[in-house]
Structures are given as structure tokens and as C-alpha cells.
Amino acid sequence: MKKTAASKKSAAADRASTTEEAPATEKAPAAKKSAAAKKTATAKKAPAKKASARKAAPLKRQAPAKKPAVVPKKAAAAVKGVAPAKTVAPKPPRGESRTALVRRARRINRELAEVYPYAHPELDFENPFQLVVATVLSAQTTDLRVNQTTPALFAKYPTPEDLAAAVPEEVEEILRPTGFFRAKTKSVIGLSKALAEDFGGEVPGRLEDLVKLPGVGRKTAFVVLGNAFGRPGISVDTHFQRLVRRWRWTEETDPDKIEAAVGALFPKSDWTDLSHHVIWHGRRICHARKPACGACPIAPLCPAYGEGETDPEKAKKLLKYEKGGFPGQRLKPPQAYLDAGGKPAPPLGAG
16 A cells, blocks of 8 residues: 555656646747747848848939939920020030131121121211211211211312311311210311322322321221222221120220231121121111110020010010111112112201
8 A cells, every 4th residue: 555655656746747847848849939930030031131232222323314314304494495496596615616606707797798788888978088087077976977967067178178278166066966076176177188288189098098197097997998999898896896796706805906806707808898797787786785686687696695685576676777667877878778678867957
């Protein structure tokens, strides 16, 4: 009976030990499973990071390609917003080559020749003497005012000898409407005396002789040579200076340097007509303060397009002389000008 009790106790102890060890045995596989799960999760996460890294890399390489795609759209929108395609004038590059400049300048002259086929000197004259006097008087005033004043002057003093012997006060009274009348009286009487005493009462046809006359500079000399003697010359007046700089033909400001720079762009045979074309355009369309850009025939060639009024209808209201339907500057203009629709100017005191 003792053995039986002892055996029962040992059997119970065996069952207890078995029962106590069982949870440990069950926990081990669970721990292994959790560790394996962590490894698996870590392994799964690692490829995801690599994959995301691989996906991000191409985005960085493609980013620069997106920028050029945006810029042209903005540029195109800006160009469309400026004006219609017909009037937009892209500015020539500042590094424009000499060849490109010559071609552009000559094309502008050809275009202006079509717009002003009847261009002529806008001073009334019948002979070289009248032209040289009228040109001297045109300083600091309009050709229209000179043309309204010279009929009385030439009626009283038709020759250099007559004007050389004139009473200064009487000449001043006639020339008063032109402004600076005292200085101009001194010049025209002085050049008349020089013509009578040194050139036999005739206007010389050489530049070196003309510039020796009182009140006569290179601009006046070239006006006389080109229009009275048919000898080519460039007349650099205020209109000419303004336009050739706007067109970037030259950056010079001295008239003599402008003459040389522009003259080098054209054949000598074009110089006189070129002067007329540029001066006419400056008086009628390309004004100093309010250029009529919207009505300009050479807008696509002009680097300064947009400095003035670009709306076509508003620009038309800025046109002067025959382009705007108004009288011209000459009382007795050439027939070609009248045939083209030009109107002669009224005499002094009329209207």
C-alpha cells in the first residue's frame, strides 16, 4: 500500500512537471514564429524602400525636361498679347552683324521709296541761289514757315547782288516770322556778298566752296548739291538724326559722324533720295514724341516699334501732311506731289 501511494505521488509529480514544461514548449515555437514574422516584415519593407528609391530616381532625371516645356508657352502668350502678327516687330539682336545691318537699312529705304515715290525737298526754290538762302533760313523753324516768307524776300531781292546791298533792318522785317531773324539776316546778306564778290554771283557746285559761305554747313551744302546740282549728298537734319538712331543704323550723335556712318551703308547714288525718304518719314509718321507705330509701313523692320501708338486707328490720327489729309509745306510743290494727292500750303497770313 505504501508503494502504491508512493507511485501515485511520483506519477502526480511526473504529470505536474509535464504540465509545467508544456507552456515553455508552446512558447518557443511562437517566439520562433514571431521572429520569423519580423524578419519577413523587414524583408518585405526593405524591397519597398529600394523600389521607392528606384521610382524616385527617374523623377529627378525627368524634372529638368519639364522646364523647357513651360517657357515657350509663356513666351508665345506674351507675343500674342502685344499686337497682331502683321505689326509686331521683333527687335534685331544687339549683336547684329554688319551684313545684316546693311541689308536691313537698304530694305527700309526701298520700303520708304514705295511709300514716298514723290519725295522732294520741301523748300520752294527756282534756282540754286533761292535754295541756299531758303535752306539757311530753315534752321530752327519749319520749311512751311520759310516757304511762306521767301516769296516777299525774293520778290524784293531776286539776285545775290541785290541782297548783298540790302538794308539789314528791311531784311529783318521780312524774315521776322522765321525766328532768329537778326542772325539769319546777317547770314543771308553775308553769303550774298560772298557769292557776288568771290563767285561772280553764282552758287558754287563744290562742297569745299559752299561750306565757306556764311551760315552754310555741310547739311545745307548737301541740300544744295543734291537738289540744285544733282550731286549725291546726305542731309543730316534733326529728323534724320532721330530716325537713324531709332533704327540702330548708328549710335553717333555728331552730325558729321552720322553722315559718315549712314553713308557707308548705301551706294553714293542713293544718298540724296535716302535723305528725302528719311526726312519725310520723320515729318509724317515717325514723330519725335508720338510716333505713329500702328500706321508705320516699316514697323516689322524697326527696333523701336512700340515707342509710339500701336493701335492702327489711333495711329492714323497722328499722321501729318498729305498722309493725314492736310496741306504740305510747299506753296508750289512739284506736279508729281500734286498728282499723288498732295495739297499745296497756304501763303503767309492766309486762313
